[in-house]
Amino acid sequence: MFYDRAKIYVKGGDGGNGCVAFRREKYVPEGGPWGGDGGRGGNVIFRGDEGLRTLVDFRYQRHYKADRGQHGQSKGMHGRGAEDLVIRVPLGTVIREENSNQLLGDITANGQEVVVARGGRGGRGNTRFASSQNKAPTLAEKGEPGEERHLILELKLLADVGLLGYPNAGKSTLISRISAARPKIANYPFTTLTPNLGVVSLGEGESFVVADIPGLIEGAHTGAGLGHYFLRHVERTKLLVHMLDGAGTEGRDPLDDFHIINRELALYNEALAGRPQVIAVNKMDLPGSGENLVRIKETLAGEYEIFPISAVTGAGVPELIRRVNVLLKELPVPELPGEQTTETVFRAEPRFSIHREDDELVVTGREIEKHVAMTDLDNEAAVDRLQRIMQVMGLEKALRDYGAKNGDLVRIKDMTFEFVE
Template identity: 85%
Template sequence: MFYDRAKIYVKGGDGGDGCVAFRREKYVPEGGPWGGDGGRGGNVIFRGDGGLRTLVDFRYQRHYKAQRGQHGRGKGMHGRQGGDLVIRVPLGTVIREEDTNRVLGDITVDGQEVVVARGGRGGRGNARFATPQNKAPTMAEKGEPGEERQLVLELKLLADVGLLGFPNAGKSTLIARVSAARPKIADYPFTTLTPNLGVVSLGEGESFVMADIPGLIEGAHDGAGLGHHFLRHVERTKLLVHVLDGAGTGGRDPLDDFRVINRELALYDQTLAARPQVVAVNKMDLPGSEENLERIKNALAGEYEIFAISAVTGAGTAELIRRVYELLKELPVPDLPGIQTAEAAETVHRSEPRFSIRREGDELVVTGREIEKHVAMTDLDNEAAVNRLQRIMQVMGLEQALRDYGAKNGDIVRIKDLTFEFVE
């Protein structure tokens, strides 16, 4: 089964907790703090694999978590870093955040890697908090939680040429004729329900990849006939071969079919409508095809190159394939708007407030990545750690912001899992 879309949950490994420990050598009285740091959590990484073809693996497993960092230990020993979780995906996979629809990466090269969830840093041991005023700190940080995300994966086939056309126009027969692909072929519409890839070879060192896109119908841009799923696979092609049923099987008009398909392309994406096309008038071995070929030439010859072929007998296919190969050498790689490379995705700077406040019923809820991180890394059972968290809140301006928001003595304030009373 061909799966080209999946929703999954990923989480980077949590950082290991820092350690509270003191030197205990026999002849070293009051030896001082000696707790090590926790190790950083592992990242969740997607890696392109040219051997994969679908996203079927994500149908059976939807949750992925990287290894957490090891906790720090006494004698100044730091915890081991958590192992990265590497997930293999097929080439052509676009990774998006489900909530924001932001593109995190676009896997197009074998071995390309994109970090989709970073591991949290390890908490600092008590040795890190020693000062001239506090030579024996009794607190350490907990590990930072790893990033977690809901992701949407979309596979867009990486092909040089895409075959367009109404159902039963002969696209599957054509790709079977010119390549080693063996799609299901039958004499009824919608035989092909999943895209097929075939490598077309013209000789040593001369080849290209052709995609047989399942037949489109009117309304495909709105999703009719699984239109969105099929049109997505045309986006990366450099050239489109528009296959028409020259015999007008079933009373269809090939010219009307041509206009309908191109209108659907334009409604879905204007750049697709502007993609170079050649027209392959198929089924020239059947009655009525010669008359339709003349009509098509009269209507389209000024704008498109037209080839008369029979995918069943092979007539005209060699000329079509040779011309397609020549055009591919001349055409540039199409721009893919909205897609970032892995490097570009990692360098995007996202400015966000340190915290925000809202009221939910009787509670004041404080949210924000920075303040939530400080709370998560605080050992709330340790008085010294809680005092430090309170100082951090003061420096960040949270106490004053709560006053400005209208907080009064006794109001309940909640930050993630921490709940406390506001006291002037």
């Protein structure tokens, strides 16, 4: 089964907790703190695999979570970092964050990796908090939570040639003749509901990949028919073979079909309108095809190469394939989104923000939420440190300015406390 879109949840591994321990050995009085740091959590990484052709695996497993780091131990021993969780995806996979629609990666090469959820750092052991004022600290940090995201995966096929045309123009028949692909073929529109890939071999070292794109119709750029669902697969091809029903078996004019499909390509993506095309006038074995071929040549021969073929009998197909192979060698490799360099702009986000929900004041923000998550709320010394951090960040003053009064409930992530002047 071909799947080219998936929605999944990923989470980096949490960092291991720091350890509170003290050196207690014979002949070592007042040995001091001896707790080690926690290990880093594993990252979630997508890796391109040229052996995959579909996102079907993500239909059966939608949640991916990396392992957490090992906790710190006594005797100053640090916890072991967790291994990364590597997930294989087919080439051409575009990764976006669901909520913001932010592009996280575009995998176009075998072995290319994209980190989609970073693991949290390990918490510091009490050894890290020793100072001249506090020689025996009794606090340690908890591990930092790993990043978590809901992702949308979208597959855009990587093929050299894309077969275009109205439903029932003969694309599936052609790809079954020139390659080992065996798509469903029947005499009704939209027989092909999923793209098919076929490898065309012309001898040792001579081959190219063809994508049979399901039939497009007028209005495809707005999603009509199977428009939005499959137009994206045309974006990655170097050359388009536009197949026309030369016999007009569906009662349509092949010239009108040609102009309609090209207009849909331009409306969907202007760059596709300039993609090199050759025209394959199919069904030349049927009555009426000769007259239509003359009209097509009179109108389009000055701008496009035209090949009369019969996908059923094979007539004219070798000439078409040989010419396509020559053109592929001459055409430059199109730039793929994954190969474009874009300038990364870092914008400083506020350390926290405050809003009211019912009877609570809710404080949100990545930095303040991280401090709360890494604080052991059952440890008095750790809570005191968190209060000092909040004061340095200006949270207390901000709450007063927002209108907080004695006894008001304040919530930060999973922690709720009363505001006290």
